[in-house]
Amino acid sequence: GAVVSQHPSRVICKSGTSVKIECRSLDFQATTMFWYRQFPKQSLMLMATSNEGSKATYEQGVEKDKFLINHASLTLSTLTVTSAHPEDSSFYICSARQGGLNSPLHFGNGTRLTVT
Amino acid sequence: KQEVTQIPAALSVPEGENLVLNCSFTDSAIYNLQWFRQDPGKGLTSLLLIQSSQREQTSGRLNASLDKSSGRSTLYIAASQPGDSATYLCAVENSGYALNFGKGTSLLVTP
Numbered sequence: 001g002a003v004v005s006q007h008p009s010r011v012i013c014k015s016g017t018s019v020k021i022e023c024r025s026l027d028f029q030a031t032t033m034f035w036y037r038q039f040p041k042q043s044l045m046l047m048a049t050s051n052e053g054s055k056a057t058y059e060q061g062v063e064k065d066k067f068l069i070n071h072a073s074l075t076l077s078t079l080t081v082t083s084a085h086p087e088d089s090s091f092y093i094c095s096a097r098q099g100g101l102n103s104p105l106h107f108g109n110g111t112r113l114t115v116t
Numbered sequence: 117k118q119e120v121t122q123i124p125a126a127l128s129v130p131e132g133e134n135l136v137l138n139c140s141f142t143d144s145a146i147y148n149l150q151w152f153r154q155d156p157g158k159g160l161t162s163l164l165l166i167q168s169s170q171r172e173q174t175s176g177r178l179n180a181s182l183d184k185s186s187g188r189s190t191l192y193i194a195a196s197q198p199g200d201s202a203t204y205l206c207a208v209e210n211s212g213y214a215l216n217f218g219k220g221t222s223l224l225v226t227p
Contacts, residue, residue, distance in 0.1 A: 034214050
């Protein structure tokens, strides 16, 4: 079945540094991928929609200069948290859809980011 | 703006019991509704997807129903097992491929 691979699974970084998270669709092409963030005991919140070959679409309240998204190929999207701060510590999950509307979204295993 | 609510927030049942998880949403103009399972610190596993034209979907011991007009969905788990312990998330899609999630129901099945 469709698999979405996310790397790294866990990262600890110091304030002010940048962290890149990769999301790959392993056995299918995804023109669109989605990035979510989940705080403890909260629901997943959509951050941005990543479109292959074009600029990402960010949700209201998400800083595009802070969360840089690059969808350079049909199988890879990256999220870079720039100048990370402790409040950016969260669980980040990407997802991709193999087919069109009404096909299931497949999720990566997530990345636990801790900013010290 | 679509809002998704899941009740209860947490549930503990003894092994073998049948149980129902509830999900409600405010905007009935949905494309589909999906139930996910999330284990602690892990990503999401898709359990069932119900298209807007469907009333229910079944997979093994799981059955999900959808009443779009009333904005409700239920996930029925039959003969629960300790391995079913996880957080169950309901998510609806209105447009644009992205999902709106509820906060989840944390399920504990005790041996």
